[in-house]
Amino acid sequence: MDRYDLALIGFGGVNRALAELIDERGAALTSELGFELRVVAITDLRLGSLMQADGIDLSAVLALEPGANFAPFAGGDPEPRNEYVIRNTTADIVVEATFTNPVDGEPAISHVRWALESGKHVTTTNKGPVALAGAELRALAADHGVRFEHEGAVLSGTPILRLAERMFSGLRIRGVQGILNGTSNYVLGRMEAGLSLPDAVAEAQELGYAEADPTADLEGSDVQLKVVILANEVLGADLTTADVSRRGLSTVSAAEIAEAQRQGRRWKLIGDAHRNDDGSVTASVAPVALPLDHPLAGVSGATNAVAFDTDLLGTVAVSGPGAGRVETAYALLSDVIAIHAGRGALIGAATDV
Numbered sequence: 644m645d646r647y648d649l650a651l652i653g654f655g656g657v658n659r660a661l662a663e664l665i666d667e668r669g670a671a672l673t674s675e676l677g678f679e680l681r682v683v684a685i686t687d688l689r690l691g692s693l694m695q696a697d698g699i700d701l702s703a704v705l706a707l708e709p710g711a712n713f714a715p716f717a718g719g720d721p722e723p724r725n726e727y728v729i730r731n732t733t734a735d736i737v738v739e740a741t742f743t744n745p746v747d748g749e750p751a752i753s754h755v756r757w758a759l760e761s762g763k764h765v766t767t768t769n770k771g772p773v774a775l776a777g778a779e780l781r782a783l784a785a786d787h788g789v790r791f792e793h794e795g796a797v798l799s800g801t802p803i804l805r806l807a808e809r810m811f812s813g814l815r816i817r818g819v820q821g822i823l824n825g826t827s828n829y830v831l832g833r834m835e836a837g838l839s840l841p842d843a844v845a846e847a848q849e850l851g852y853a854e855a856d857p858t859a860d861l862e863g864s865d866v867q868l869k870v871v872i873l874a875n876e877v878l879g880a881d882l883t884t885a886d887v888s889r890r891g892l893s894t895v896s897a898a899e900i901a902e903a904q905r906q907g908r909r910w911k912l913i914g915d916a917h918r919n920d921d922g923s924v925t926a927s928v929a930p931v932a933l934p935l936d937h938p939l940a941g942v943s944g945a946t947n948a949v950a951f952d953t954d955l956l957g958t959v960a961v962s963g964p965g966a967g968r969v970e971t972a973y974a975l976l977s978d979v980i981a982i983h984a985g986r987g988a989l990i991g992a993a994t995d996v
């Protein structure tokens with residue numbers, strides 16, 4: 644029986660949901676998946692660091708009272724010693740789920756670098772490292788014979804990156820368009836129902852959809868990162884966030900939302916990347932008032948949807964959760980499953996070097 648030891652970096656909504664999943668369904672997962680999961684290290688800004696090579700008692704950690712930290716545990720420290728833990732943990736896989744920094748991707752990019760450099764696989768839901776340093780980190784992973792997996796960086800647990808990578812072989816993808824942010828879509832729907840913007844945002848925060856700074860959701864920088872990831876990974880472009888024009892929800896007033904409703908339209912924050920005839924890729928984020936019969940107009944709540952424009956199949960659309968603690972924890976689990984499935988190839992690649 645294989646076993647993967649995990650180090651969780653950041654212990655907020657998503658990594659807690661992963662810990663709960665392992666704690667509550669570990670035995671069932673083991674028999675379904677053919678491998679065991681164990682958490683051997685956790686670091687978090689407020690909780691500090693905890694390293695236990697024999698496996699952490701997740702129920703004890705999940706039951707910590709607000710304000711408590713890891714100091715009283717064996718192997719515990721009140722400080723989040725991220726670099727020390729990432730480099731020295733006995734974990735096979737580092738799970739990066741600290742906040743997404745849309746400006747420079749730090750400290751998450753460093754977390755991922757330290758893990759890959761020390762020969763550990765990485766799974767992350769953090770969009771910063773993927774959008775802002777994806778090529779470098781993929782190369783670093785290949786150099787060290789490990790994997791850099793990040794399914795949850797776009798559409799949470801809905802597996803569109805792996806779908807595009809594995810199932811679209813032989814197709815030419817001309818463009819990608821969609822609703823790529825759960826919070827803004829949820830907020831727009833709640834404002835249509837009469838809620839104020841602050842109340843709608845507070846609900847999205849409570850439900851675990853919003854970024855640590857929800858401005859990133861509302862003003863489009865979260866979608867900008869996701870458009871960069873889709874453009875680079877699906878269209879083979881080499882974009883940075885500066886290449887993606889951005890307008891956020893603050894450019895739409897409550898009156899315009901109400902007016903659109905009267906006209907049979909619905910505002911959606913749309914991310915788009917498409918290949919031009921000259922081979923270049925144009926990308927944008929902007930609110931658009933869609934007619935109600937548009938396929939994206941009916942996508943509501945934290946559900947997201949992506950339409951791939953392909954040469955042989957026309958439009959292929961996928962819809963599913965775009966945010967949520969449990970849904971995003973599933974993305975991490977799916978990455979571990981992908982690492983497990985690819986382990987033979989990695990052993991082969993490392994031997995070849």
Ligand SMILES: NC(=O)C1=CN([C@@H]2O[C@H](COP(=O)(O)OP(=O)(O)OC[C@H]3O[C@@H](n4cnc5c(N)ncnc54)[C@H](OP(=O)(O)O)[C@@H]3O)[C@@H](O)[C@H]2O)C=CC1
Pocket residue numbers: 652653654655656657658686687688689723725739740741742743750768769770795796799851852853854855965966967968971
């Ligand atoms: N929630 C969702 O629906 C989705 C989230 N994501 C991404 O997943 C990641 C995690 O999301 P989520 O769990 O919701 O976010 P949270 O804000 O709930 O959790 C992040 C955790 O990381 C901690 N943290 C921040 N900086 C550091 C640091 N330098 N070292 C150690 N810990 C740190 C935070 O502490 P503190 O609270 O004290 O700042 C917090 O406990 C984010 O990058 C997010 O963009 C992706 C898809 C969907």
Ligand SMILES: N[C@@H](CC=O)C(=O)O
Pocket residue numbers: 796798799823824825826827852853854860865965966967
């Ligand atoms: N805050 C993001 C979380 C997923 O990336 C969102 O609301 O979509």
